[in-house]
Amino acid sequence: MISPEERESRLRKMMKEGKNSLLEHYSALFVQFIDEADALFSRGDHALGVDVLMKAILYNKILTDIEAS
Numbered sequence: 696m697i698s699p700e701e702r703e704s705r706l707r708k709m710m711k712e713g714k715n716s717l718l719e720h721y722s723a724l725f726v727q728f729i730d731e732a733d734a735l736f737s738r739g740d741h742a743l744g745v746d747v748l749m750k751a752i753l754y755n756k757i758l759t760d761i762e763a764s
Contacts, residue, residue: 724754729748
């Protein structure tokens with residue numbers, strides 16, 4: 696049987712790994728959106744570029760919230 700301390704330690708480790716995984720995932724998406732917005736602005740497609748840039752801002756907010764938790 697697992698002691699309560701060991702169970703808590705395992706749970707904390709799993710939460711930390713999950714948080715790191717989320718940070719990696721949303722960081723990659725943020726960079727992808729920034730690159731895509733840059734390409735759209737370069738081609739002169741400003742309306743779509745702004746839309747993609749807004750998505751990047753949303754993902755940046757999600758990253759900030761995850762890091763704060």
